[in-house]
Every structure is written in structure tokens, then in C-alpha cells.
Amino acid sequence: MPPAQPRPQPAASSWWSDALADPWRDPDAQVVVVKTPVEEPPELEKPPPPGQGPRVGIGLVLIVSIVTALLAGALGGTLGYVFAGGGGSILGNSPLGSDPPLNGRAPDTVAALAKKVLPSVVTISMRVGAGTSLGSGFVVSADGYVITNNHVVQGGNGSATVRFSDASVAPATVVGGDDESDIAVLKINTAGLPEDQLKPVEFGDSDQLQVGDPVVAIGSPLGLTSTVTFGVVSYLDRPIRTSEGGTARYYSAIQTDAAVNQGNSGGPLFDGAGRVVGINSVIGTLSEDQATAGNVGLAFAIPINHARRVAQDVINTGKARRTVMGVSPDPSYRNPAGGARLASVEANGPAAGAGLHAGDVILAVNGKPVEEFWDLTALIRKYAPGAVVEVQYLRGTTKEKASVTLVADAK
Helix, strand or coil: CCCCCCCCCCCCCCCCCCHHHCCCCCCCCCCCCCCCCCCCCCCCCCCCCCCCCCCCCHHHHHHHHHHHHHHHHHHHHHHHHHHHHCCCCCCCCCCCCCCCCCCCCCCCCHHHHHHHHHHHEEEEEEEECCEEEEEEEEECCCCCEEEECHHHHCCCCCEEEEECCCCCEEEEEEEEEECCCCEEEEEECCCCCCCCCCCCCEECCHHHCCCCCEEEEEECHHHCCCEEEEEEEEEEEEEEEECHHHCCEEEEEEEECCCCCCCCCCCEEEECCCEEEEEEEEECCCCCCHHHCCCCCCEEEEEHHHHHHHHHHHHHHCCCCCEECCEEECCCCCCCCCCEEEEEECCCCHHHHCCCCCCCEEEEECCEECCCHHHHHHHHHCCCCCCEEEEEEEECCEEEEEEEECEECCC
């Protein structure tokens, strides 16, 4: 068969020479313009029929997944480096917020304070009769002295176990204590302990506290060791009298709303700088049963200036000096206006030397009101022997003032 003759092509100058490129041309039109291609296009490769040809193995899928995951990790790591290192930002030159070092805490935070002081706080356990007394305490010297409440160790055999915040333990013995101030001192047997195990606390000045100051209580409430709670000073010089175990105890307390429960007894109350300002001792509660008593936001601590003085007496002499003014208040006196009436005044005693008489009604000590008869004892015990206090009193209907130089009792 003779080869097909090429169809005539339009002249390049024809007005319809570009008709094949016309996008609006009807492809079904009866009249067509044919332009012979320069060369025949290659035949398209036919896809293999189903079920034939190579398959994409699961290994490739896994490889792709793994590579994707690695890329995602690399991307995350790169972005993390950029953000943490401050070397740039996907937001351009306007990064949002800041990125402090991980686990870093400002030195004035509760977290930083707790980390600093926890090694100084211990849990104290002692056999008392058929049971175990559990309380808290804190290391006050590099040679192993520990301060706690006297009621934590009272009735025991004098041997105790102390547990540190890192869970290590050591035996300890009771050096001595004072039941009325509720302060006791233990001495840790340091044999076998690492050289840096004992970390003494720093003492603060409880006389410099103000209502509203932040405080942190640390101890072992209900046996939960190294528990940290936070609050504020709610009141200062709150007269406290307790009679747990039949012993009357008196002190002018720091009141706080930091959560304190059974087991916190003897533990430290820290100020915002991590210095001990008190010893957690008792709580106010609505329960009539001590076994079910719990925190209601009323906790009371012995001021550290008082406790430290008593502890030093115990270490030096084996007993504590009790500060007195040489009077005996009348427990039967009750007056809506408050006050403590003096039943007797010791001859040649401090009060007598200041001009006080039996029958005078003490209204305040250094500006702190006396509401009950035992408030007078609690407020006086705050001060060291030799301190001079201003006493406001009522004689008949006349208010008077006197300066009394306090002394140590003769016991």
C-alpha cells in the first residue's frame, strides 16, 4: 500500500493557522485542522496486571515509619535546642515568655527553701510502754544535738531512733527536757554516719516576726515523713496552756494556719528565709478525742527564742530555768474584761520589788493582754531571766504600770 500522503498544511500567514491552539475550538467540528507532529510519541508503558510485579514489602513501610519518627525526633530536638539555647525562634525575633533552667527554683520559693532545710529535719520514734511515740525534730549542732517536744519522748526509756530525709537512720539518747516548756534535747550517735550527714539548722529571731509573715512547717504528720506545709503567721504571743499527760505546759505561742497534725510535734517552723522561728507543738481542733483530732487551720508553735534558751540550759546543766515574777494568780477570778488577779506576791520577789500587791489585777505584759489567769504565766515564760517587762495592772479602779525584773525560779 502506498504511504499516506501528508495533508496540506495552512500557510504560516493564514489567519486560522493557530486554530489547533484555540482553547474554545469545538473538537467535534466537521472541519478540522491537522498539524503533523515532528515525531511520533513513545508508546506508554502499560501497568502490570493485578497480582503481578514487585510488591512493596512491610520492611519498607517500617523503614519509612522509623525514618519519619527519627525525623520528628530530630525536629523536636532541634526546636528544643533553639528554644532552650536562645539561639533563635520559629516566631522570628519576638520569642514569647522565657525558659528558665529545668528544675531551677528561685532561692526565695518554698521549693528552694524545702530543698535547703529538709536534710536538717528528722523523724523521732521511741518505745513508750507497749506502743511507739512518733514525732519530729531538727538538728541544731554538728555534733548531733536535736531539739524536739518533751511530750514526744516523755515516758520512754531514753533511747530513740531518728530518721533523716534520705531514709537513713541512727540511734539517739535523750539528754534531758522540761515538761512545762515542752522542750527536750536528744543526742544522735554519729558513729557510722557520713561526715556530712548532720546539717544544723539556722536560727531565726522569733521576736522579729510579724502577723502575715510566711512560714513553712516540716515534720512527719501521721507518720508521713518529710511533709512540707505552708502558711502565714496568724497571731503572735497567743498564750497557750495544755495539760496532756497531766502536766501543765505554758508558752506564748506563734499561731499559724500551716497544716500541722499529730506527728508534727517537735518539728521546726521556718520563716521565709529558711531559719527556724518556732517548734510546732499543738493544734486547735473541734474533736474531743485526741486520736481523731485533725488540722483546722489553728496550729501553735513555741517561739524559737524561748525554746533555744531552754535547750541550751538542758545541754549545759541537764535542766531548764523557768522565768518567774514571784506571784501566784487566783484561778477562781473571772471577769468579762479579762485580767489575772494576784492571789499572793512573794516577799522580796521581783513583783514585790516593783510595788505589786496581792489583789492587784494584771491586765497586760509588755502590751500583750492577759485574758485568763494562766495567760500571765505563759507570757512571762517567753522572756529570759533578767529581762525587764512592763506590767499594766488595776488596783481598785485605778490603772497603774510597773517595771518588773524577771528571775529564774529556785527549782
